[in-house]
Amino acid sequence: MSKKRRGEPPEFRAGEWLKGDGPQNDIAICTRVRLARNLQGFRFSPRLEADEAKQLTEYVVQRLAAPGLPDELAVVDLPLLEEIERTVLVERHLISREQATSKKARSVAINAEESVALMVNEEDHLRLQVFQSGLSTEAAWKHAEQVDEALMQRLPLAYSEEFGFLTSCPTNTGTGMRLSVMLHLPGLVWAEEIEKATNTAQKIHLAVRGLYGEGSKALGDFYQVSNQVTLGRTEQQLQSDVQLAVSRVVQWEREVRDALLRGSARPRTLDRVHRALGTLERAQILSSEEALGCLSALRFGVHHGVVDGFDVAAINKALLLSQPAHLQRFTKERLEPEERDQRRAKLLREILGCEP
Amino acid sequence: MQICSSCQKNPSTIVLMDLDGGSVSSQQHLCSPCAEKLGVVQPKTPLKLSADLLEDLLGSVQQKASQKRREPGCPGCGMTTQQFKNTGRLGCPRCYESFRDDLVPLLQRVHESSQHRGRLPGQLQAAPPPMLRASAPMEELVTLRKQLDDAVRGERYEEAASLRDALRRAEQRDAGGDAGENS
Ligand SMILES: [Zn+2]
Numbered sequence: 001m002s003k004k005r006r007g008e009p010p011e012f013r014a015g016e017w018l019k020g021d022g023p024q025n026d027i028a029i030c031t032r033v034r035l036a037r038n039l040q041g042f043r044f045s046p047r048l049e050a051d052e053a054k055q056l057t058e059y060v061v062q063r064l065a066a067p068g069l070p071d072e073l074a075v076v077d078l079p080l081l082e083e084i085e086r087t088v089l090v091e092r093h094l095i096s097r098e099q100a101t102s103k104k105a106r107s108v109a110i111n112a113e114e115s116v117a118l119m120v121n122e123e124d125h126l127r128l129q130v131f132q133s134g135l136s137t138e139a140a141w142k143h144a145e146q147v148d149e150a151l152m153q154r155l156p157l158a159y160s161e162e163f164g165f166l167t168s169c170p171t172n173t174g175t176g177m178r179l180s181v182m183l184h185l186p187g188l189v190w191a192e193e194i195e196k197a198t199n200t201a202q203k204i205h206l207a208v209r210g211l212y213g214e215g216s217k218a219l220g221d222f223y224q225v226s227n228q229v230t231l232g233r234t235e236q237q238l239q240s241d242v243q244l245a246v247s248r249v250v251q252w253e254r255e256v257r258d259a260l261l262r263g264s265a266r267p268r269t270l271d272r273v274h275r276a277l278g279t280l281e282r283a284q285i286l287s288s289e290e291a292l293g294c295l296s297a298l299r300f301g302v303h304h305g306v307v308d309g310f311d312v313a314a315i316n317k318a319l320l321l322s323q324p325a326h327l328q329r330f331t332k333e334r335l336e337p338e339e340r341d342q343r344r345a346k347l348l349r350e351i352l353g354c355e356p
Numbered sequence: 357m358q359i360c361s362s363c364q365k366n367p368s369t370i371v372l373m374d375l376d377g378g379s380v381s382s383q384q385h386l387c388s389p390c391a392e393k394l395g396v397v398q399p400k401t402p403l404k405l406s407a408d409l410l411e412d413l414l415g416s417v418q419q420k421a422s423q424k425r426r427e428p429g430c431p432g433c434g435m436t437t438q439q440f441k442n443t444g445r446l447g448c449p450r451c452y453e454s455f456r457d458d459l460v461p462l463l464q465r466v467h468e469s470s471q472h473r474g475r476l477p478g479q480l481q482a483a484p485p486p487m488l489r490a491s492a493p494m495e496e497l498v499t500l501r502k503q504l505d506d507a508v509r510g511e512r513y514e515e516a517a518s519l520r521d522a523l524r525r526a527e528q529r530d531a532g533g534d535a536g537e538n539s
């Protein structure tokens with residue numbers, strides 16, 4: 001059975017999330033560096049009055065306009081956006097849920113490639129995010145460092161020799177750096193080893209969280225691994241810690257996948273992938289959760305040659321576009337949950353090219 | 357029951373009203389510690405006695421750090437130690453100095469370190485750490501001042517008197533040390 005790819009969905013450039021390239025891209029989807037920075041002379045964001053928040057945001061935006069930034073950033077004034085457009089930015093990982101729902105003046109500055117996003121007036125005055133596809137901690141850090149340098153030249157950042165960059169919450173103090181790698185770990189989940197992997201990571205001060213879904217429940221076998229400590233180590237140390245630890249998780253996932261595709265485990269694994277494909281091809285109503293599970297299995301199947309004719313970039317795109325806000329934006333109307341699940345099923349068939 | 361609008365914690369015992377043309381234009385509910393801190397009501401301690409004693413006990417100390425010592429909050433944002441302890445969040449960059457004593461053990465617990473080793477804004481990276489030399493005696497002074505303040509507030513005047521003497525000795529030593537090194 002061979003599938004032909006359909007035309008590209010009509011919107012968005014491919015962000016780093018969607019590319020499906022970069023080192024270890026069968027398992028590592030994307031690497032993200034987040035830097036927390038604050039300005040001298042203002043209280044931290046959660047304690048700013050409405051007019052101070054406005055003043056801060058306007059000041060930062062005006063300073064960003066000075067020439068010489070390593071990336072050209074477009075500023076989005078968040079209060080002016082419709083709620084659904086803000087949620088679209090959350091689903092694209094460009095702003096946080098808190099930033100989307102806050103009532104105060106706030107902005108985000110984004111480059112065209114969506115590899116740089118600078119949140120203004122989030123929990124800290126500035127939250128810089130830099131994305132790089134695959135497991136690329138060094139490249140991501142290098143890029144973040146460049147943008148950070150430019151921020152330092154433009155803005156009076158708050159720091160001390162003793163505590164480094166001063167942040168609203170002391171858990172981010174020092175480097176202010178959170179380095180995360182988004183991983184697709186169906187092998188560890190299916191083989192019921194994910195808890196072991198999570199516990200191991202926690203022992204070496206890494207946090208493991210689900211990428212989709214609220215709280216601890218991970219949907220679709222997608223996880224993010226990040227450093228917890230931000231103080232007392234250099235950025236390079238943190239970067240090599242995360243790189244090393246994530247490489248081990250990737251190695252582990254690979255071994256488990258091999259085992260799942262061998263011997264007596266193989267039929268069950270193939271069954272899983274084909275059932276997922278069957279659902280994606282035929283289901284008329286698909287919840288967000290079920291869609292994530294099926295796309296996860298399909299992604300696994302494609303990488304291991306169980307099914308062919310699908311493009312990993314298209315699957316990544318399907319993962320993104322099947323989320324509620326993207327779905328509604330795509331269909332250009334507000335949808336009730338039941339309608340949403342119907343539209344999702346239809347949209348996924350289109351993106352994956354299974355529409356008869 | 358209303359909760360204090362300043363600390364968001366204690367039950368309020370005082371209602372503060374703004375009157376505008378005879379009608380109430382706004383009101384604020386405060387607990388008595390917050391009301392004291394904001395200077396709305398006088399402290400409970402016997403007023404005359406403590407004022408006189410403070411004058412005597414704090415004398416020279418006050419010139420150096422009077423604002424900070426009367427209000428144990430952060431001079432940058434007004435956050436109090438209690439607010440910091442309740443929320444675990446800081447109010448402004450200056451809070452890091454204001455709450456340093458509580459912050460260092462917290463950072464140790466979270467990060468197993470309380471000393472930054474990463475990069476800093478470029479041109480300043482090469483500058484020598486200015487506080488390093490003075491830090492040991494400075495800490496002693498800060499501790500003594502705090503103990504003295506506690507003793508006065510707790511009306512333990514004998515203890516306060518001996519702390520005052522210790523503080524004066526420490527201050528003289530500190531001043532002498534600085535002069536010696538500078539010459
Ligand atoms: Zn209060």
Ligand SMILES: [Zn+2]
Nearest residue numbers: 430433448451
């Ligand atoms: Zn403060």
